[in-house]
Amino acid sequence: MQKSKIKKTELPKNPTTLLLGIPGPGLIGTIATTYIIQALKMELIGEIESSPAAIVFIDNGQIMGPVRIYKKDNTFAILSDIPIDYDNAIDFVESVIDFSKKNRIDLIIFTSGLHVPDRNISNLKTYGLVTRESLEKILYDNEIPKFLSGIISGPDATILTQLKNSPIPAIALHTECNYFFPDPDAAMQTIKTISHVIKTEIDLAEFKKQSEYLRLQNRQLMEETLNVMQTQREQPSTTPPQIYK
Amino acid sequence: MSDFGSIIEKQMNAFFGNTLFDDFIHKELVPLSHLKEKHASWTLEVDLPLVDKKNIEVILSDDHLTVKAKLTKTYCISRGSTVTEFDYFKKTIKLPSGINTKQISAIFKNGILRITMPKPTDGKKISIE
Known part of the structure; x- marks a missing residue:
């Protein structure tokens, strides 16, 4: 019988946290x-x-790369303004993990979306996945339901696999969303959840004002992201064939 | 469009992708859309932020569907020192074949236009040997 791969690691009281946001x-x-x-x-x-x-x-007037690192107090953020394709996903996560080791990051929070066509916009749910048993307490304390079953594909799958095998504890937050269009409602739900996890108040008044414009401004990035995710879907499936019993 | 125009358009498409370039050429924003096949119908979803239901037009021609919508506010995009103003969304989509055009319906909710296009249910009966 195989042993559970979830490792036990205690987080410090005020962990140094890295938020990881990529187009998905x-x-x-x-x-x-x-x-x-x-x-x-x-x-x-x-x-x-x-x-x-x-x-x-x-x-x-400043030249800025598409993948940038930000910091305030003990919170870091890595933000990508370009989709991470399959060929670059492993290198990208390795860079993130390398950065996390050098900067003594205690916890990585990766955020993404989960396609739910008939979701209730007034009651969107964010589901949590953890790479360490001890992190389940964070889910419980913040009333984040655990992502129990389903499939995650594309760059998210590569990133989660790498995070699972890395020494840095990580939480993945997947919020119910519209897969095909920029979804500020789901992003707002994600912000609320992160705010609870990092115990930092985040004022959403400005976000609510910008909501419609965010959908307009992000059309091009959404289209490029879908193209990247679609390309990966068209590749041959790696699912093993079912065996008839 | 002139030959020169089409060459430039090809080059710009290669650089910026279709959506952005169409926006600037025609001064109409091209909305995101998604067409999905279901068992008994096709569903076309069009993302129309900053739009009121009363300002949406859906026009059906032989095998195309055009969605045009006026924005509630002028939207400006600046590139370098140039500012381009947009007042409309517009997109024309080729319809899948074999749609029952008489029964197409549309609903607008949460800024998304959902057009349902039923597949025909009548046809020639095939006997089973």
Whole structure:
């Protein structure tokens, strides 16, 4: 009989936390992390570089890479403004884990979306997955239901696999969302959940005002993200064939 | 469009992707949409933020469906020193074949237009040997 792979690690009382947001279903990770960075006035402290850079952003006359690192107090955030495709997902997570080791991160919080076509917008749920048994208390204390069964595919699957095998404890938060369109309602639910987990109040007034514009502004990124996720879906399935009994 | 225009459009499409470039060429925002096949129908969803139901037009032609919607506020996109203003969403979609066009219905909820296009239920009966 195999032993459980979930390791027991106690977190410090005020853990140094890294929020990880990348484009995925409903752009939940990107929208939520971007807002948290703005709301908490986190400082840009660096970038995760890929060589050669395929794209750069110009903001206020400054050249900025697409994957950036922010910090405020004991909270870090890594935000990607480009979809992470399958070919780059492993390198990307390895960079995140390497950064986490160097900066003594106690907890990684990865945020994403879960496609639920008939979800109740006024009562969206965020589900939690943990890589350490001790983290289940965080789910319980913050009333986050555990993601019990289902399938996660695309870059999220690669990221979760790498996080599961890394020495840094991690929580994945998946919120019910519209898979195909930017979903600020689901992103707002994610922000509320993160706010509880990191015990930091995040004012959502500005987010509510921007909600419709977020859907407009993120059309291009959503389309590119879907293209990346679609490409991976079209690859041959790795699901083993069922055996008839 | 002139040959030069189509060459430029191809180059720009390769660089920016279709959506953004269509926006700037036609000064109409191209909404995100998703077409899904179900057992008895096709469902087309169109994301229309900043739009009121009364300002949406859905026009059905032979084998195309066009959705046009006026924004409640002018939306501006700036690139470099150029600012482009947009007042409309517009998208034309080729319909899947074999749709019962008389029974197409639409609903607008939470900023998403959902158009249901039933598949025909009548046809030639095939005998089973």
